[in-house]
Amino acid sequence: MAFIKSFIEQETSRRRDFLLASAYGLAGVAAAGAPLGVFAQNKPTVAWSYRDRNNPYWHSVVSGGESFLESVGMKKSDLVHLLNGGSSEKSLADIKALLAKTNGNAAIACDANDAPNCRPVVESVKKAGGYVSTIWNKPDDLHPWDFGDNWVSHMTWSDEGPSEQTARILFNAMGGKGAFVGVGGIAANNPAIERRNGMMKALKDFPNIELLDYQPADWATQKANQVMQGFLTRFGNKITGVFCANDSMAYGVLEALKAEGRKLPVVAYDGNAEATDLVIKGDLLATCFTNPYWGGGVTAALAYHAAVGTFKPSSEPREHREFYGPTILVTQKDAAEFKKKYITGTPTYDWKDFWGPSRGQIKYAGKA
Structure with missing residues (x-):
């Protein structure tokens, strides 16, 4: 790494x-x-x-x-x-x-x-x-x-659903018990809010898992590294998993864990090339690609x-x-094939096909 x-x-x-x-x-x-x-x-x-x-x-x-x-x-x-x-x-x-x-x-x-x-x-x-x-x-x-x-x-x-999926992957890897920390994006960012909401929705189904703390790191690797160092100082071995709201912050988290000689299940979001390689190696459990x-x-x-x-x-x-x-969920079982299709070989797009890969009109809470 x-x-x-x-x-x-x-x-x-x-x-x-x-x-x-x-x-x-x-x-x-x-x-x-x-x-x-x-x-x-x-x-x-x-x-x-x-x-x-x-x-x-x-x-x-x-x-x-x-x-x-x-x-x-x-x-x-x-x-x-x-x-x-x-x-x-x-x-x-x-x-x-x-x-x-x-x-x-x-x-x-x-x-x-x-x-x-x-x-x-x-x-x-x-x-x-x-x-x-x-x-x-x-x-x-x-x-x-x-x-x-x-x-x-x-x-x-639509980040809430995919984030719920990545959180469930994390909680299952933790054996349905233990305690985790969360590293989020800029507080007023829509994706930061939705990704945290998705995580919290998944947590409701895991009563034996405790959220120790959730802190913003503004989508930044360096700040996430500092936040994770703080978590490790405060909670030590009580931490058994980490939820990251994007890949870049996960890099900082992994570096902080490595410095302490610890390996924990970690999930992320964005599907960057580096994160995909980390999923293939098993350093990340999952990420989510937004193309x-x-x-x-x-x-x-x-x-x-x-x-x-x-x-x-x-x-x-x-x-x-x-x-x-x-959005595409990327786990170890499909990461190599995903990398081949979307990273090693970038698909060719018709830039006049404005809505081809889109997933429909945005829906808002409380509205049909």
Whole structure:
């Protein structure tokens, strides 16, 4: 697991670089992601607003976005990277700056970082006349069809069910008894909330298992490593299992366990290449794949094609405006085959087939 130690070191370096880059504002970010000449073209500037490309999940998302650009005759380097480092304030500021630079001639793919930030993002895009497609985070009462064509679509993943499945795998591996700890994402993130809810739902069926503590680690490997070290100090050998809300945090957890000479059942989420290898080796019990490559490509494609007039979002049914992306549970028995299909060989996608792999319209609690 040498890559985990390297991953933690990269996160430390990335945080330092992010703080330095933030001082330069959008100009510095745009220069890193695309030449400024792109802003002067008639085609919309295509941008991805996201957290961190050093994270394998987001690297896959943005790689999908780059693949889409190539499908319309552009270059990978034409994609503008709006890196927010987990800051909702920077996410919004960078999007506003991009809209100002392009006079609204922009097609933006975006994870708003947390649910409250989605509203000011989409309001800013609509006001400027740009187009945005979002993933993961938005309030339940905020919908693309309330913004005409400018908020093209929102995609999320139904995380509660898959997280319940991974939690059950963990609890069964613990023999239906003992005590575990949980490491979660950013508290206001929709996926962080749903993944914890799924875990708690599974726990109801295991009365002999105790949840010792559940702490956020903001989706970050280094912070998860610190959180797990704290758990080990507080609870010691009482811990007999670990639930992680994503793969990157699981890497930090595994490194903390290794430092203490302990091997415990651990489950994760995202289906990254590194996590899949850990499942094959038996270091992780399970992960859950959300096909971030397809998600990243189709989100950029939807925003772009709406901007150039290929289709009119407001003419589409609601299941094309808000929809679930695909999920695949990955366990040791099927991890090798999964890796062959989705990681070693990346499937080829038709980026105009916007809703092919999707799983239907988003449903909200208490509503049919």
